[in-house]
Amino acid sequence: MKERGLLIVLSGPSGVGKGTVRKEIFSQTDTKFEYSISVTTRKPREGEVDGIDYFFRTREEFEEMIENKKLLEWAEFVGNYYGTPVDYVEKTLSEGKDVFLEIEVQGAIQVREIFPEGLFIFLAPPSLGELKNRIVTRGTETDDVIANRMKAAKAEIELMDAYDYVVENDTVLHACERIKSIVTAEHCRRERVSPRYKKMLEVE
Amino acid sequence: MKERGLLIVLSGPSGVGKGTVRKEIFSQTDTKFEYSISVTTRKPREGEVDGIDYFFRTREEFEEMIENKKLLEWAEFVGNYYGTPVDYVEKTLSEGKDVFLEIEVQGAIQVREIFPEGLFIFLAPPSLGELKNRIVTRGTETDDVIANRMKAAKAEIELMDAYDYVVENDTVLHACERIKSIVTAEHCRRERVSPRYKKMLEVE
Numbered sequence: 001m002k003e004r005g006l007l008i009v010l011s012g013p014s015g016v017g018k019g020t021v022r023k024e025i026f027s028q029t030d031t032k033f034e035y036s037i038s039v040t041t042r043k044p045r046e047g048e049v050d051g052i053d054y055f056f057r058t059r060e061e062f063e064e065m066i067e068n069k070k071l072l073e074w075a076e077f078v079g080n081y082y083g084t085p086v087d088y089v090e091k092t093l094s095e096g097k098d099v100f101l102e103i104e105v106q107g108a109i110q111v112r113e114i115f116p117e118g119l120f121i122f123l124a125p126p127s128l129g130e131l132k133n134r135i136v137t138r139g140t141e142t143d144d145v146i147a148n149r150m151k152a153a154k155a156e157i158e159l160m161d162a163y164d165y166v167v168e169n170d171t172v173l174h175a176c177e178r179i180k181s182i183v184t185a186e187h188c189r190r191e192r193v194s195p196r197y198k199k200m201l202e203v204e
Numbered sequence: 205m206k207e208r209g210l211l212i213v214l215s216g217p218s219g220v221g222k223g224t225v226r227k228e229i230f231s232q233t234d235t236k237f238e239y240s241i242s243v244t245t246r247k248p249r250e251g252e253v254d255g256i257d258y259f260f261r262t263r264e265e266f267e268e269m270i271e272n273k274k275l276l277e278w279a280e281f282v283g284n285y286y287g288t289p290v291d292y293v294e295k296t297l298s299e300g301k302d303v304f305l306e307i308e309v310q311g312a313i314q315v316r317e318i319f320p321e322g323l324f325i326f327l328a329p330p331s332l333g334e335l336k337n338r339i340v341t342r343g344t345e346t347d348d349v350i351a352n353r354m355k356a357a358k359a360e361i362e363l364m365d366a367y368d369y370v371v372e373n374d375t376v377l378h379a380c381e382r383i384k385s386i387v388t389a390e391h392c393r394r395e396r397v398s399p400r401y402k403k404m405l406e407v408e
Contacts, residue, residue, distance in 0.1 A: 122394065124401075150405065157401045165389065166397040178392055185369065185389035188382055190326065193370040197328075197361045201354065 002096030003196060006186055007089065007115050008033060009101045010179065011108035012123035013156050017169050021123060022102040024176050033100040033183070034092050039065065042080035055085060072114055073107035084111070098183060105159055112162060119186055121179060122163035125156075126170040206300030207400060210390055211293065211319050212237060213305045214383065215312035216327035217360050221373050225327060226306040228380050237304040237387070238296050243269065246284035259289060276318055277311035288315070302387060309363055316366060323390055325383060326367035329360075330374045 012018055025031050039055040041062050050056045057065070062081045065071050074083030084101060092099045101111065108120060160166055165182050169175045186192070216222055229235050243259040245266050254260045261269070266285045269275050278287030288305060296303045305315065312324060345353075364370055369386050373379045390396070 121392075124397075154405055157398065157405065160394055160398045160401070163394050165392040166394050167392055178388055181385035181388035182392060184382055184385035188325075188369040188371055188386060190364055190367050190370050193328075194361065194364045197364070201358055201361065 002094070003192075005034075005093045005096050005098040006183065007093060007099050007101070007111075007118035008179075008183060009103065009108050009111055009115075009118050009120045010123060011103055011105050011120070011163075012169075013125065013159065014104065016123050016125050017172065017175075018102050018123055020172055021169060021175050021179070022100070024172050025100070025179065028176065031180070033098045036084055036089055036092075036099050036101045039071070039074075039083045039085050040080060042082075055088075072101075073103060073110035075104060075107060086114075109162060119165070119182065120163040121165045121167055121182060122160050123175065124160070124166050124168045126168055206298070207396075209238075209297040209300050209302040210387065211297060211303050211305070211315075211322035212383075212387060213307065213312050213315055213319075213322050213324045214327060215307055215309050215324070215367075216373075217329065217363065218308065220327050220329050221376065221379075222306050222327055224376055225373060225379050225383070226304070228376050229304070229383065232380065235384070237302045240288055240293055240296075240303050240305045243275070243278075243287045243289050244284060246286075259292075276305075277307060277314035279308060279311060290318070313366060323369070323386065324367040325369045325371055325386060326364050327379065328364070328370050328372045330372055 010018055010022060022035075025033070026035055037051065037053070037055060039057055039062060041057060041059050042054075044050065044054070044056050048054065048056075059081065062074075062083065065083065065085070066074060070086055071083040072086045072089055074081060076082075084103065084107070089099050089101075101107075103111070111118060112120060167175050167178045167182075214222055214226060226239075229237070230239055241255065241257070241259060243261055243266060245261060245263050246258075248254065248258070248260050252258065252260075263285065266278075266287065269287065269289070270278060274290055275287040276290045276293055278285060280286075288307065288311070293303050293305075305311075307315070315322060316324060371379050371382045371386070
């Protein structure tokens with residue numbers, strides 16, 4: 001029996017660059033994650049292949065999947081459904097492969113409910129690193145502007161609390177490197193490794 | 205105020221290659237850990253410098269350090285004392301630097317008592333990965349030999365339980381890479397990162 005793979009969930013505020021980071025990770029030849037293919041009701045674009053780029057489904061089929069709890073998470077954007085098929089994720093994990101999801105914050109919350117043991121990584125905007133500077137810009141802003149920025153930053157930071165790791169997207173390559181390090185480290189966690197050794201010692 | 209550094213403790217069964225892995229890590233130019241300098245009562249060898257290779261002390265001075273709880277851990281090998289000075293470790297951590305210790309298993313247990321928040325990494329012999337093969341070698345061994353090997357392997361594996369991570373020393377470079385990944389990942393843990401952001405938002 002193969003050891004179950006890890007579910008890696010990359011999420012973060014919209015516009016933070018999740019898609020760019022994901023593409024870079026999968027363009028690197030040493031990446032060993034499986035990218036989770038989404039289901040969508042939008043029409044295939046030229047060159048897109050069913051089962052590779054997306055699973056293309058009708059609205060009826062998609063709604064049936066929602067009904068039958070066949071989606072790990074789903075959402076509707078500009079009139080189209082997008083979701084993560086639970087069967088595909090389950091099958092890939094049970095083959096001992098790590099599955100990588102890149103999804104919106106709302107989706108990540110849904111996934112956490114079903115896979116609490118997943119690896120949840122929050123991609124943080126680089127600007128968060130200089131919060132104070134950004135918020136209080138040398139007295140040239142009104143108190144209202146400052147208060148609003150403060151509130152927005154606080155809301156972003158509070159989102160982090162549901163995650164296991166925070167990676168600042170300072171540069172795409174640096175973010176990818178840290179995400180891969182996190183996965184490598186998680187595979188070395190004693191709780192994961194030691195049962196494997198102990199199992200080896202069991203008498204047949 | 206600087207964020208406190210991480211205490212990284214590399215340990216494992218004797219003969220596993222801890223020293224070799226440590227030397228490789230510190231020969232790599234991108235390593236950002238501080239190597240913890242040990243105190244010893246053995247005489248300096250040619251070229252060894254006090255405060256760089258070791259802190260060289262007399263037996264009396266060393267015993268006084270034991271007495272005054274100035275050692276994080278210590279042991280006696282072939283007539284000489286070796287130990288880790290707590291002041292040096294504390295000072296370096298408080299400067300925001302990661303401190304790297306490479307010590308024996310007994311020492312690691314002592315350190316865990318004082319620094320439960322440390323990062324404890326167990327270096328496992330590569331042969332553990334093929335335990336079954338090693339122990340039951342195609343029927344050419346007596347039952348006694350097999351039973352003894354089984355016992356020894358079990359004892360090694362039980363040592364792991366006090367550690368956070370297990371890194372198999374399959375190749376020195378691979379082991380180094382995984383150790384560095386573990387440290388990178390730990391720096392991204394949300395519990396570590398999010399208070400930093402939250403602190404930034406506090407009003408002066």
